[in-house]
Each structure stands twice: as structure tokens, then as C-alpha cells.
Amino acid sequence: MRLTELYEKYRDRVEFIVVYVKEAHPSDRWWLGRSRTQRAVHALSGNPARLDVKDPVTLAQRRKVAASCQANLFDGVVPLYVDEMDDEVATLYTARPTRIYFIDREGRVVYNPGIGPFGFSPDHLEPVIEQHLSRG
Numbered sequence: 401m402r403l404t405e406l407y408e409k410y411r412d413r414v415e416f417i418v419v420y421v422k423e424a425h426p427s428d429r430w431w432l433g434r435s436r437t438q439r440a441v442h443a444l445s446g447n448p449a450r451l452d453v454k455d456p457v458t459l460a461q462r463r464k465v466a467a468s469c470q471a472n473l474f475d476g477v478v479p480l481y482v483d484e485m486d487d488e489v490a491t492l493y494t495a496r497p498t499r500i501y502f503i504d505r506e507g508r509v510v511y512n513p514g515i516g517p518f519g520f521s522p523d524h525l526e527p528v529i530e531q532h533l534s535r536g
Contacts, residue, residue, distance in 0.1 A: 402522060403416075403473075403500075404474050404477055404478055405522075406529070407474075407477060407478045414529055416479060417479055417481060418474060418478050418479065418480045418481070419480070419481045419482070419483055419489050419490075419493075419495065420465070420469055420470075420481070420482045421483040421487060421490035421495045422455075422490055423453055423454075426453055426454050426455035427454055428455055453465055459482070462485065466482045483495075498519070499512070499514075499515070500513060500521070500525055502525060502528050502529065504532065510528060510532060511525060
């Protein structure tokens with residue numbers, strides 16, 4: 401199940417926040433491009449991420465890339481925030497390259513499947529949401 405589908409299903413009971421952080425593989429730095437590794441990652445993860453993104457050096461540039469990400473990966477419907485250039489959110493949550501977390505109302509991390517893209521599985525998140533909601 402895609403993250404957008406989970407958002408549509410649970411958005412009235414769970415707050416979804418996507419945070420765009422530092423670009424993991426910018427084309428002007430550590431670019432994987434069309435390598436066998438990148439093709440395998442795309443095939444296994446189903447992630448249609450862009451491969452032509454340069455590393456943003458200003459917050460305005462990062463916001464522009466984030467807007468493209470929101471449109472391409474989340475159909476423009478899942479709320480998306482942008483980490484500041486000091487990468488505070490990415491550092492606090494060890495968010496690179498990709499992470500998915502479920503955090504309860506008390507601020508405890510209930511679900512952290514590990515480093516993406518392989519750990520980024522919205523399908524595995526749904527049972528966690530269901531279990532959490534069933535507790536009331």
C-alpha cells in the first residue's frame with residue numbers, strides 16, 4: 401500500500417507528516433544514476449524517485465525539490481515539510497536516506513523499521529496504525 405493510500409484511509413485519526421531532508425544522492429555529488437545498484441533499488445522498492453536532482457544549497461532550492469517530491473511521490477496530498485539547511489530533523493531522527501516512523505501522542509517512537517529504501521514500507525506501517533488505534 402502506498403503512503404498516500406494510508407494517508408487517505410487514516411488521516412482523520414492519525415497525523416501524517418513527511419519531512420524532506422538533505423538529498424541522499426544528488427546528481428552533482430554522490431549520484432547513483434543509472435547504475436545496477438540504482439536500478440535494483442528502484443525495482444525492489446518501487447520508488448519512482450528522480451535521479452537528476454542537484455544538491456540544494458539554499459532553503460528555497462530545497463523547497464523546490466521537496467515540492468517536486470511531494471507531487472511525484474505523494475500525489476501532492478500528504479503534508480510535506482522541509483528540514484532547514486542545518487539538517488536538524490534529519491540528524492535527530494537519523495532520517496537519511498529514507499525513514500518511516502510512527503510516533504505516539506506522548507512522543508515515543510512506536511515504529512522504526514530501519515534505513516530505507518528497503519525499510520521504507522508503508523505496507524508494514526498499516527498493522528502498526530491499526531494496533532495503535534485499537535488501543536484507543
